[in-house]
Amino acid sequence: MKIGILGGGQLARMMAASGIPLGMEFVFVDPAEDACAAAYGRLLTADWAQAPTLDGLRDCDRITCDFENVPAEVLDALGEVAPVRPGPDAFAAAQDRLTEKRLFQRLDIPVPPFAEVSSRADLLAAIDTIGLPAVLKTRRFGYDGKGQAVLRSREDLEPAWRDLGGHDLILEGWINFHHECAITAVRGSDGAIVCYPLSWTVHDGGILRLALAPAPVAREMESRARELVERLLSELEYIGCLTLELFATDQGLVANEFAPRVHNSAHWTIDGSITSQFENHLRAVCNLPLGDTTMRGQALMLNWIGQMPSMAEFLGIAGLRWHDYGKRARPGRKVGHATLVAEDRSGIEAGVAAIVDQVDAQTASLLKGEMMPLG
Amino acid sequence: MKIGILGGGQLARMMAASGIPLGMEFVFVDPAEDACAAAYGRLLTADWAQAPTLDGLRDCDRITCDFENVPAEVLDALGEVAPVRPGPDAFAAAQDRLTEKRLFQRLDIPVPPFAEVSSRADLLAAIDTIGLPAVLKTRRFGYDGKGQAVLRSREDLEPAWRDLGGHDLILEGWINFHHECAITAVRGSDGAIVCYPLSWTVHDGGILRLALAPAPVAREMESRARELVERLLSELEYIGCLTLELFATDQGLVANEFAPRVHNSAHWTIDGSITSQFENHLRAVCNLPLGDTTMRGQALMLNWIGQMPSMAEFLGIAGLRWHDYGKRARPGRKVGHATLVAEDRSGIEAGVAAIVDQVDAQTASLLKGEMMPLG
Numbered sequence: 007m008k009i010g011i012l013g014g015g016q017l018a019r020m021m022a023a024s025g026i027p028l029g030m031e032f033v034f035v036d037p038a039e040d041a042c043a044a045a046y047g048r049l050l051t052a053d054w055a056q057a058p059t060l061d062g063l064r065d066c067d068r069i070t071c072d073f074e075n076v077p078a079e080v081l082d083a084l085g086e087v088a089p090v091r092p093g094p095d096a097f098a099a100a101q102d103r104l105t106e107k108r109l110f111q112r113l114d115i116p117v118p119p120f121a122e123v124s125s126r127a128d129l130l131a132a133i134d135t136i137g138l139p140a141v142l143k144t145r146r147f148g149y150d151g152k153g154q155a156v157l158r159s160r161e162d163l164e165p166a167w168r169d170l171g172g173h174d175l176i177l178e179g180w181i182n183f184h185h186e187c188a189i190t191a192v193r194g195s196d197g198a199i200v201c202y203p204l205s206w207t208v209h210d211g212g213i214l215r216l217a218l219a220p221a222p223v224a225r226e227m228e229s230r231a232r233e234l235v236e237r238l239l240s241e242l243e244y245i246g247c248l249t250l251e252l253f254a255t256d257q258g259l260v261a262n263e264f265a266p267r268v269h270n271s272a273h274w275t276i277d278g279s280i281t282s283q284f285e286n287h288l289r290a291v292c293n294l295p296l297g298d299t300t301m302r303g304q305a306l307m308l309n310w311i312g313q314m315p316s317m318a319e320f321l322g323i324a325g326l327r328w329h330d331y332g333k334r335a336r337p338g339r340k341v342g343h344a345t346l347v348a349e350d351r352s353g354i355e356a357g358v359a360a361i362v363d364q365v366d367a368q369t370a371s372l373l374k375g376e377m378m379p380l381g
Numbered sequence: 382m383k384i385g386i387l388g389g390g391q392l393a394r395m396m397a398a399s400g401i402p403l404g405m406e407f408v409f410v411d412p413a414e415d416a417c418a419a420a421y422g423r424l425l426t427a428d429w430a431q432a433p434t435l436d437g438l439r440d441c442d443r444i445t446c447d448f449e450n451v452p453a454e455v456l457d458a459l460g461e462v463a464p465v466r467p468g469p470d471a472f473a474a475a476q477d478r479l480t481e482k483r484l485f486q487r488l489d490i491p492v493p494p495f496a497e498v499s500s501r502a503d504l505l506a507a508i509d510t511i512g513l514p515a516v517l518k519t520r521r522f523g524y525d526g527k528g529q530a531v532l533r534s535r536e537d538l539e540p541a542w543r544d545l546g547g548h549d550l551i552l553e554g555w556i557n558f559h560h561e562c563a564i565t566a567v568r569g570s571d572g573a574i575v576c577y578p579l580s581w582t583v584h585d586g587g588i589l590r591l592a593l594a595p596a597p598v599a600r601e602m603e604s605r606a607r608e609l610v611e612r613l614l615s616e617l618e619y620i621g622c623l624t625l626e627l628f629a630t631d632q633g634l635v636a637n638e639f640a641p642r643v644h645n646s647a648h649w650t651i652d653g654s655i656t657s658q659f660e661n662h663l664r665a666v667c668n669l670p671l672g673d674t675t676m677r678g679q680a681l682m683l684n685w686i687g688q689m690p691s692m693a694e695f696l697g698i699a700g701l702r703w704h705d706y707g708k709r710a711r712p713g714r715k716v717g718h719a720t721l722v723a724e725d726r727s728g729i730e731a732g733v734a735a736i737v738d739q740v741d742a743q744t745a746s747l748l749k750g751e752m753m754p755l756g
Binding site: 023026027028029045046277280281289294295297298300302303314317318321322324325326327328329330332347 | 664672692
């Protein structure tokens, strides 16, 4: 099987790493000449929407993506070359926060109160209904906290309106959550669905920093998350891996957004599960049976942001697994991650105690403040 | 770190797969244009002993090997280019069965009775001392059961003598073993040693077919194996991964041979341990701290010989991990392996029950006859 992947970043890289042992070959399409997935296959340095892309992918058996903002017309054109999985419908829903929220609503998946905002008048009306604080977001192309602004008072309206471009926005009510979490599930072409355990996630400045699995929550919350993500996968007749991000609130789980691809919150599945999200995505895309998602003990993932820390200091920590994406350092860029695996919670705590001595104050504080007291 | 590997087969391939996430890059030297490691780095199609090899490796930080029959003069020449680990001494000992047996003897590691055989007269004298049955072996270049002949009666002598070339041979006494086993250990440049659990191994026609870990043996036998392999590593001031193959007999463990490299009997460490033998070999070679060798449950590895079976039928088996080496089919060739991982023995048994329905009669018989009743 030859797989074409739009995007050659770390998600494509980890997909390929998991697919080569299954006898798969990979071609990546990325405008960047130093796209890090190239270590695992052929890199086609091209724009996704251009003709060379289509030509370069003609010998592929399947096409998939490592990011969700692929224009619909590109996906349609690629469909002539090879089956694109997941298909355009899932992308269409995930690319527009308004469509996404309406889909959730239609499926009885709880969402924050929201309203379409296309004019200043819309915004004022939405605030009257939803109240403050609230979050004003662009409908499209938001990621890692970009394309959104928190409105705490009426003074925040005008700057936010200007910053976000003043059209195609959505206002969402503020959610008082105990914690953010995410659930990753995979649906095969035969409709079979497998789920990974719910992860607890910690963001900082809009960027995911930590994920802990299984999330230390009641069994009912875990089953509820599974039920919600399965509903979404079935409705979309989805093929591949999808992550649903959720807020855990007093009123139960509330959906934030979904990503129609492998997801940072489930990177721990490489070291913490029998079959990783990356391999299961490829299995689904290639009509192969889905793999065992059983966790082996517990796992805590930390993202390395900006630049890789010195590896040697970490490799001596029991149960710590290292993932350098081979990317150049750049502020705010995800350049790698580490996953701590342990049989039980006390093993994770021992590992965290060793990690906090090695990381910057900000990461140490996230580890100590956000993650540990909640166990 | 850039690592040069002599040999571009599956061992080099799996080393590179484990090293890329640690930020390492790889160059492989192999005379075969389709060497399967090439999926993970740059392939230098060259003979190991030739000048282009040295030139092609000049930008490497370390050099290591995926096979043990590298001539000493090649290793010496490579030493001028970059540190070669493990070093020439371990290769010298492993390349000659007589030197190897004498090393074991010097270290009080039990060996079968043996004698140097350089003439027909030596052979007759050796048989008088050692008795029959016995095994006549070439001192050098034996692998996968090649270069040896079992002598059951005096009639077997002349054909074996002719087949094996009639010089540089060794006669070894027949060992009545219950089972064959192997222990893999890794020594760092600081002298630290980590061991994997003892594996039970099953050969057929001289080729490894199955490995089960941990070997279901008494704790004393496990500690004895560790003690023996640690003695060997320390004596050789070895850096890297080494496997000691042993016979389990009524009189305890008897050493068969050692391999100064990553080894087929420990392929299960990819899926069954926190840190694989491949990654730990590279960590040792690169002066990095050695990784956690803790097993996660139990593991059973099956080699795919000759050609890969149809993957889809196996991927549905819970806990089964797939490793296609991307090699062309050829009789007797190791083309891939599968590892079954499970929390406990009953999980392994359930997996085996599913596997035997899919494999050829010979493999099914090995699985049922050799492995399972002994649990």
